[in-house]
Amino acid sequence: KSIHPPVKDGMCTNCHDPHQSEYKFQLKNEPPQLCFTCHEESMAKGKYVHGPVATGECSVCHNPHQSNFPKMLMANVNEVCFTCHSDKADAFKNKKFVHAPVEDSCANCHSPHAGEYQFNLKADGSRDLCFTCHEDKKDSISKASVKHGGLDTEKKCLACHDPHVSDYAKQLIAQPVDLCMNCHNKPLKTPSGGIMDMKAYLSKNNDHHGPIKQRDCSACHNTHGSDNFRMLRESFPPLFYAPFDPKNYALCFNCHEKTLVLDQNTTTLTNFRNSDQNLHFVHVNKQLKGRTCRACHDAHATKNPKHIRDSVPFATWALPIQFKITKTGGQCSPGCHQTFGYDRGTPVKNR
Incomplete structure (x- = not known):
């Protein structure tokens, strides 16, 4: 319980004239000037002034005598706010996730x-205010060598997050993939080149990679920033060729078995084999000109099974792979070698 000090001290005449007054309730002056007799007037000055303060109606929020709540409030902080901001009250009831600071106190x-x-707001609401709590994000973003361009848009954090309530985890304003497509629905320029229109690409290619099917781009990308190219969560070679080292493929091996490229011979690990010759091993596991996974596979979507690309991206060229699948194997004819085939039963003798 909080009691206004003049009331607690029995000094009713600090605020009321016991004989006559020009003001309602025998007040000595109109609020807020009466309040400023004791309280600093500077609290009501700023570029933006709260409506009740601007109109001098302190008693909209505060009881001038006593209250069961701190600061002489009419109710707890959020209930006082919801008296006017009823739209927010309705949203709180209907959404799955409420931002922790909001749930505690507006x-x-x-x-x-x-x-x-x-x-x-107590600070710039697009980012500085967020960093007063999310210091870990401030630190990681400042140190990231590859930063998400969305952080530099006008809305900054608010481009992706709702500061009050949401139906999605992490206060996102939409389901992750849909949220990403709010910006990635057109070609984008980046310091390292550009990013294709991902929304159109995913629409045209219906065989989606697992994380895309699960509608979560953040399975592979760190949405704020990363020290890996393309904001990847883990390491992956940025170039077409890379000396093989399992550590360089940490991103892929989060889901896929390392033995897929470690075992030279197998009859169980992959269907991409010529008899028991592991063709993933042949392509990737080299110290000189080891092909990275994305030489043949697209990490987002394709029209082909196993996420096989239509073409190999090499420098500024796109070399058609011309992949054909059979019941027991297949063949390809990319520009990097002549037509090679493979068969899991009877090995193909390629020249």
């Missing part, structure tokens, strides 16, 4: 009287 982020930032 005043964690908003100044209830006045401030220098829009919506009476």
Whole structure:
């Protein structure tokens, strides 16, 4: 319980004139000037002033005598706010996820009287305010060598996150893949080149990689920034050729078995084999000109089984793979070698 000090001290005449007054309730002055007799007037000054403060209606939020809540509030902080901001109250009831500071108190982020930032926020709401709690993100973003371009848009954090409530984890404003497509629905320029229109690409190629099927780009990409190219969560070779080292393929081996490229011979690990000759091993496991996974596979989507590309990306060229599958094997004719075939039963003798 909180009691206004003049009331607690029995000094009713600090605020009320016992004989006559020009103001309602025998007040000595109109609020907020009466309040400023004791309280600093600076609290009501700023570029943005809260509506009740601007109109001098302190008693909209505060009981001038006593209250069962701190700061002489009429109710707990959020209930006081919801008296006017009923749209937010409705949203809180209907959404799955509520931002922790909001659930605790609107005043964690908003100044209830006045401030220098829009919506009476205590700091720049697009990022600086977020970093007062999310210090780990501030640190990782500042250190990341590859940063998400979305962080530099006008909305910054708010381009992806709702600061109050959401139907999606991490306060996202949409399901992860749909959220990404809000920006990746057109070609984008980056410091290292560019990114294709991913929305159109995924629409045209219906054999989607597992994370895309699960509608979660963040399975492979760190959505804020990374020290790996293309904001990948783990290491993956950025170039077409790479000396083989399992550590360089940490991203792929999060889901796929390392033995797929470690065992030279197998009859169980892969169907991409000529009898028991492991053709993944042949392509990838080399110290000189080892092909990376994306030489033949697309990490997002294709029209072909096993995410086989239509063409091999080599420098500025796109060399058609011309992959053909059979019941027991297949063949390809890319520009990097003549037509080679494979068969899991009877090995093909390639020249």
